[in-house]
Amino acid sequence: MGDHEETAATYDAARYDRPSVTVDVVIFTLIERELHVLLVQRKRWPYEGSWAIPGGFINMDESLEQAARRELEEETGVRDLYIEQLFTFGDVGRDPRTRVISVAYIALVRFDAQHLRVSEESHDVRWFPVSALTRDLAFDHEQILAFAVSRLRSKLEYTTLAFQLLPELFSILELKHIYEQILGEKLDKGNFYRKIKEAGLLEETTHMREGRGRPTRLWRFKPDRAGDKQFVFRWREDRGGIAKDTK
Amino acid sequence: MGDHEETAATYDAARYDRPSVTVDVVIFTLIERELHVLLVQRKRWPYEGSWAIPGGFINMDESLEQAARRELEEETGVRDLYIEQLFTFGDVGRDPRTRVISVAYIALVRFDAQHLRVSEESHDVRWFPVSALTRDLAFDHEQILAFAVSRLRSKLEYTTLAFQLLPELFSILELKHIYEQILGEKLDKGNFYRKIKEAGLLEETTHMREGRGRPTRLWRFKPDRAGDKQFVFRWREDRGGIAKDTK
DNA sequence: TTTAATAGTGTTTATTGTACACTATTTTAG
């Protein structure tokens, strides 16, 4: 979340007659096969020293999504990634400075050790494993983060979102591992192989990767399916929960 | 959408250095077994005379959802209904007056012929069938409406949302008809009976309703399931699109 | 050369969806 150049002492809420609008971006990545989220440590009041979801005030000449991408690049240097609006948080007391309405986004990036950089606004920027997040976050950011994780999990069941977390070439079992991480449960190997192949989303390559056991074949997503970063694939076929009448 | 007391001539955009925030509420109901949406006819510039989704600027001391409920009551007199945040629209040029960010909500109401009333802000308020909406709406409201209809359809597949459109007592075939209306396809009678009963959401009553053929039994939603207005029921059982391993 | 480790395939059974035929109870038309 962005900052005014002020402190509790100098701050005068009555000055403002309109809410401020910010974008907050919950950025996920996969590090060592585990889901992580990016947080920044705040430098200024309020919540000085607390960890927070990166974000900031929107400019008057940019769309919400543009603002989200800009903030993201400012905090992390990442560009051209998958981003999606999550929810808008606007309760009255959520920011002690003034009425702040936050449009929250979810972003998914492939982990790249280089790209982390600390902006002027914060003490530190760091990836945290989602599984170990009991720490107190600034503002209502715990709530936003919980909401983002929940949404990510449920969307994975019927979308190709997980693709955004993978490198270009990957094995089917790596993909399975991502699903397990995010869904939080073990999946059956054989059934996963069958499903993912039947879906026709993957393209076999000649590349193999060697490891401790049998080498694994590498695949890529078919460009026409993965390229547009849209939700194309439903794990759960749309056979209709309510029985259809095809007559 | 709310209004300033100004016209194109008196309007001075430079005066504003922050975006305005509005809530817009897409209100659905079922009239004569057909899905309708509530629109208001604008009285003032911009888009004077055009039909628009009801909404208005938020107050500084109310949450977003409170604002949505307030606007809704001001326009229609309806209270205590189902409401859910849809999406936040914030493109730069969407309102000629100034930068306006609209948090859009979906509301579902039971149709009640009395409750419509025209506010001071508008010429007219009227229900329009969703199927026949080619007319030009104000601002980007066509886009918002299309998004709302699409979201409503997809949510119906795994939620109990449709319940909000029904009177307290209803027949199973009436419920089926709502699903058909909103999903836009015919459903099989027998399968629908079986599914809805197995779900254990309905409570049989002794009431019957007579019509032209055999009288039909009336049901109600079990209070513990329907009462909290939460999404409890999934049409599509969560058997896991991705094969689970229950070991 | 055996074993451990990882990759990948096949098959069987249980569950659920789909289509559609059938029965039931009322009003209306002749």
Place this chain on the structure above:
DNA sequence: CTAAAATAGTGTACAATAAACACTATTAAA
């Protein structure tokens, strides 16, 4: 008064999918 039309509701057989899990394959390391 009776037959037909209209609407309500049930039953069943078959197809499609999910779930469980046993099996084979190919490599490195012991």
